[in-house]
Amino acid sequence: MAGGQDLMEALRPKSVQELHASVAAGSRTQKSLPPIVAQLQQFVEQRAACEERCVARLRGRAVTEAGLLPCATVAADNPAVTREAAEQQMAKASITGAVNRRFGALESRCAVLCGSRLSHLIGGS
Structure with a gap:
């Protein structure tokens, strides 16, 4: 055991500096990468871009759907109207939260969707 640790x-x-020199020497002797590496790199880059677009579209859609609720009108001189407006704001906040949770759950599907859309980039078929 001691001999293995000494080695x-x-x-x-x-x-x-010695570490950097050994890494640089190793990278100089390295052969060119197989073509699949370039395909995988292209796949990963396009998939990341696809996921960003998918998530941005979902978030935009969530904002649009949450904005479909009518806005409350606030009248400072009438306490009954302000109470009603406060209730409407609470309801709107609740609905906005529900919409955001629903679309947030869909965001995890973007990775699967984009992966299947771009699967033709891998495997040559």
Whole structure:
């Protein structure tokens, strides 16, 4: 056991400069990457962009649907109207929360949807 630890300690870089030098030497000797790597990189980039667009569309739709409620009119001189307006604001906040939760649950499906839409980029078929 001690011999294995001594070997590992001997292979470990002694300084940050030695670490950077060994990483640079390793990257110079590395062969070119297989074509699948470029395909995977393209897939990941396009999927991330697709997910961003999907989430942005869902959030925009949530704002639109939450905004379909009529706005309360507030009259400062009439206490009955202000109480009614406060109740309407509470109802609107409740409905807005429900709409945001519903669309928030749909955001997790964007990854699956975008992955299936872009699956043709991987596998050559």
